[in-house]
Amino acid sequence: MLMLFLAKTANSQDYYYYKDEKQSLTIMTDRIFIKFNNKLSFEKKQEIIKMDFTFKPFIDDKNNTDYSLVEVENGKTLIQIKEAISKLNKNNNIVIANPFFSNNENAFATITDEFIVKIKITTNKKDFFDLLKTTNTKLVKQDLYNSNIFVLSADKNSMGNALKMANYFYETGKFEWSHPDFLIFTKLLSNNSIVEEIPNDPFFPNQWYLEKILALKAWQMTKGNPNIKIAIIDNGIDLEHEDLKDNLLPGHTSLNGNYIPGSYLAGSAHGTACAGIIAAIGNNNKGIAGIAYDCKIIPIASNFYNYSGIYISDVVDAFNWATNNDADIISCSWGDKVFKCDDMDNAINNALDNGRNGLGCVLLFSTGNYGTQPGFLRFVQYPAYLPRVIAVGATDQNDMKTDYSSWGGQRGVNVVAPGNNIYTTDNTGSGGFTSGDYNSDFNGTSASCPLTAGVVGLILSINPTLTQLEVKRILELSCDKVGGYCYTRYTNKSNGTWNEQMGYGRINAYNAVRYAFNSHIYSNYVVGGTDMGATTSDVYKLTIIEGCSLAAGVYFVYKHPVEKWVNFSETPFPQIICETNGLGGGNPILGNTFVDISYVTTTSAKFTTYVYETFNILGQNLGFMPTSPDRIFFDYTVLSNYLPNIYLQNQEDFGTQSYLALNSITAGYNVTNELPMGNYVIKNGSNITLHAGNSIEFSDGFIMEDGATLNANIDPFFSYKRFFYKQPIPFSNFIENDLFQNYETSKLLDTLKIEKNYIKNFPNPFTNSTTIEYHILESNQVKITITDVLGKSIFEFINKKPFDSGTYQINIDGIKLPPGVYYYKIVTDNYKETNKMIKK
Incomplete structure (x- = not known):
């Protein structure tokens, strides 16, 4: 069997599978890959390489790994290189030797001895292990987050190398995908801070929901900021919990009586569970990791427990206390059977309008757990349906709406988030849902809401100057359109396509922080693509399992790729987020839409999706599914990330x-x-x-x-907020002006030792331009605010990350302010100063 397989593939084109299609590979002739046995000395490696004159002398082993990249002498043919690799593979000190490959996009990579597969849900595990035995490949490990994904190895004794085996496994039809664990090389490399860091918290592997929303990728950019405060209005929190207490700020109990402020009320661990989802301390070798574990929590306790009765005034007090105590975000996992009242509306509107010094608190509510009820009983209830708040529904591990998640009504759902089997904190000991300190099965929209609040915490950690409406827009724009539901454009839903049950989709933490932290955003919506024609000459059977406007069943189809080239303004390091109404190219189709983004440059990209020309059993043409190529849309945003x-x-x-x-x-x-x-x-x-x-x-x-x-x-990458200045002229209409035309920041080279913090501006007085210069002795977050004589904020800078010690300048040109006296103030963690400046 081995000889037959090799004979069949020896002269064939090298390729691998990506999204069900072959991707051509070309063997490179300038280098090869060798994986040595563990702990082989550098001298022994040199000796092995010297035995074959095909290769250049082996002189560089700076990576100190068990593999090496060996250069080929000039002028060697492909046949000579293959023969040399074959000889190396006979050496007992070598695990595997393989060539390098290039693709049609000028990237290059090599294959190791490992490949990765995802088993179809219909594949019998016995068949899988029989295939391992037949091909003499080995199981290395099962994926930590998806039990259907496995890493396999193909060594010199297997039926082929990792590339051949990956293709062989895929072509059995038993795998969703299969490809080598390519070793890739890229032009621009950052330091370890962008490597996905897995926290050392022992229960982190059970937090499936963090992987689902791409939390680890988001954590490459931020894990939160201790200056961002998330209030949880609930039944209180276990203030002494080992995985929470260092992230808790002084709290409040909005009830009359002798209570420990913010502590949980007897009989309820609900608030403690919500707190763990948001900000359980990460990387402390205890428990779990919250989605925003570098943010802080404000615990606010009131009596929401099991309809035991709570005054509206107590709820209003909770909102107002949160607003007045600098909460940036307010998470509310409650809302069933609440009477509508003006007092509640006023408290919520006060938070939205006046919280965060006028930027507005971000308010989130659970949609409710009545999705199985008839008629209006399943609707999103007050106060979750109020304008400007964020109503959060629940999804399961398969990105489907949970049956209990409420939906519909006056305004419906904004976003959805995982809400089943959520591993989180519990009241210590026997006072909670369990007899331990952690709960492995917290469920409901009560879990989805704090998870989304934590993502909002990440957004504000990246850019704390965003208004609450800007945060809401980012959250909605960044969602994934999952579950096979129909997402449609509506005139009153301005942040992309929307579905009645899923809102704008399931939250994506990574996309959200990319939106919040970028140097450039370009958005566009285009309709119609180029029909590239049928990919096969014969009709074939396509299975639809479920999907938007698609009846499940087997169809006779031609598959048509639909392509669209788009152009956009010059964008350094473009990152593109796109949604479409086209389908994927696989078989079967699960119903989710699909778009492939390729050939990305700083000004253009190509989108590819698929439609299907369908026929009945008599061969009669039934039209295109899900729509015709000219009605395919691409709704995309181009970001530039640092x-x-x-x-x-x-x-x-x-x-x-x-x-x-x-x-x-x-x-x-x-x-x-x-x-x-x-x-x-x-x-x-x-x-x-x-x-x-x-x-x-x-x-x-x-x-x-x-x-x-x-x-x-x-440039220290200040994030700045421009306010509209309203000139205080008595008995006259306010005059609104944009404050300035541009600004520029820079760091100066300190030639003399400076021993104190300072801030100053020059010239002073000034006409249309001035420079604010400041010096900080220690690395710090910096906030600089300009106000008028009444204390109204006009202009504000907040840096996106701590600055090093040193001297900085902000040059502001084209200032459009009336003549008068103004004040500028600097605030760091350990330094504050206010000075006066005069505009002539």
Whole structure:
């Protein structure tokens, strides 16, 4: 069997499968991959390589790994390289040797001895293990978050290498997908801060819902900010819980009597469960990790327990206390059978309008757990349906709306979030849902609401100057359209397509923080794509399991790819989020829409989705499903995100390029161990922009040719809020002006030792432009506010990450303010100062 298989594939085109289609690969002739046995010395590796004159001398082992990338001598043919690899694979000190491959997009990678598969739900596990035995491949591990995904190994004794075996497994029809665990190499590399960090909390593997909403990817950018305060209005929280107490701020109990402020009321662990979902302390070797575990919680207790009775005034007091005590977010996992009343509306509107110094608190409510009730009883209830609040429904592990999640009514659902089998904190000991300190089965929209509140905490941690309406828009725009439901555009739903049961979709923490933290947003909606024609000459059977406006069953179809090229304004490092009404190209179809985004440049991209030309058993054409190519839409947003650090090494830049890094950019011959050593060269005629938050460093090997242009900017990436200034003229209409035309920030090089914090502006008095200069002795968050003589905020800067100690300037031009006296104030964690400036 082994000989027959090899004979069949020896001369065939190399490829792998991606989204059910073959992706061509070309063997590269300049390098190969070798995985050595563990603990093989560098000298022994050299000895093995020297035995074959196909390869260059092995001199670089700086990565200190069990694999090596070995260069091939010039002029060697593909046949010679394959023969050399075959000889290496006979060496007992080598686990596997493989070639490098390139694809049609100029990327290159190699295969190791491992490949990854996802078993179809219809595949018998016995068949899977029989296949392992037949091919002499081995099971390495099961995926931590998806029990149908496995890592397998194919060594020299298997029926083929990892690429051949991945394809072989896929072609059995028993796997949703199968591909090698490619070892890839990329041009721009950041430091370890963007690697997905898995917390060491022992129950984290049980928190399936964090993986579902891409929390680990979001944590690459932020895990929260201790300055962001999330109030939980509930039955109180266990203030001494080991996994919560260090994240709890002073709280409040809105009841008459002798209570510990914010502590849980007898008989209820509901608030403690909500708190753990939001901000259980991460990476402390205890319990779980909250979605925003670097944020803080304000516990507010009132009597919501099992219809035992609560005064509206107590609820109003809870809202007002949260607003007046600087809550940024208010999470409310309650709302059943609440009478509508003006007092409640006023308290909620006060939070929305006046919280966060006028930016507005973000308010979230559970939709309710009455989705199975008839008629209006299943509707989203007051106060969750009030305008501007966020009503959160519940989904299960399969991204379907839970049967209990309330929906419909006056305004319906805004977003949905996981709400089943949520692992979270419980009151310590026997005072909670369980006899332990943690609960593995917290359910309901009560769980979905705090999870969404935590994502809002991440949004505000990235950009605390957003208004509550801007936060709501980001949350809704960033949702995933899951579950196979029909999402449709409505004139009164402005943030994308919407569904009555799912709202704008299931929350996506990673997309949300990408929206909140970017240098550029471009959004567009286009209808119609190019029908690329049927992919096969024969009709085939397509199985529809479920879907939007699609009846389940077997159809006779032609599959038609629909492509759309789009152009957008120049966007450095574009990240594209797109939704469509087209379907995926697989078989069967589960009903979710699908779009493939490829050929992305700084100004363009290609979208691909699929429609199906359907026929009945008599061969009669029934039209396109789900719609015709000319009615396919692509609703997309292009974001530009900052990388934490950028290393420019072993590359040449041509034309116009921009690099943006939150922290630093370093260029030279040997500035990172992650890339081959080599000069960074800016070629003649190029125009290169480097933009970093803290530093730009040029090392040996940085070369700039004559005729090249380099723009290097160090900008601390302030996030700023522009207010509309209302001139206080008695008995006259207020005059509204946009405050200024532009601003620029920079960090100065301190030539003298400065021993105190300071802030000043010059010139003072000023006409239309002024510079605010300040010095901080320690790394700090910085907030600078300009107010009028009445204390009304006019202009505010808040940096997105702590600044290093040093001297900074903010140059503001085109200030449109009436002449008069103004005040500017700096606030850091340990320094405050207010000074006066005069506009002539």
